[in-house]
Amino acid sequence: MTTVILFVLGAIVGSFLNVVGLRWDLPRRGGVLSNLGGRSACPSCGKVLRWQELVPIVSFFLLRARCRGCQAKISWQYPLIELWTGLLFATVPYIFIPVFCIYVVITIYDFRHKIIPDTLVYTSILLALVLKLFSGGSLLDWLAGPVLFIFFGLIWLVSRGRAMGFGDAKLGLSVGLLLGAPLGFSAIVLAFWIGSFGSLTYLFLNKSGFLKDAKKLTMKSEVPFAPAIILGAWMSLVFHLDILHVALF
């Protein structure tokens, strides 16, 4: 029962995170983030949405992914993020939920802009640090964050920012601090698997014409890596992974 309540709560929070992720950089671009307080409306026609159209996950399918006012397509991002946040709430330890909410916003943002906002990643590092101070952990646990930071930092340095952004190094620090040694390292191994699998799937779908509105994409295209790191962190945490057998040391 608790799991169901947590899932529903998470899905509701997820629909809010969707909006935060989409509007995060509006102040910098001359918009207003205070839009967040306003009623939800269709981005195409401005029609204010009724409560029946705002039920997380469900509304998307009832509306058949189209706005009732103007028939504009509604992005799959909405139900996917709501579903994912619901699952996060139901599976992640309570004290980790705030950090994962930030991770969800980072995921949305990185997908859209290929950049991890500093404010978000620094806040997640600070929260992870506070949690670590309270929970303690071994020396290896404490080293996981800095090790991952240096690892991604070196890739960033050697590839001159082409293979990996510096934001990924900061996110590595965050995940390492949050999860400690076996889980944190497993998260990054998983991230590379997820990243490769995701890129190949996308390339394949793109080549075979499944994605109509996709941009021309090649192996060299910039691929957002933060979503892979975050998915890896979640799976590693939920399944208690120790891919590198760190626990043996």
Ligand SMILES: [Zn+2]
């Ligand atoms: Zn509309």
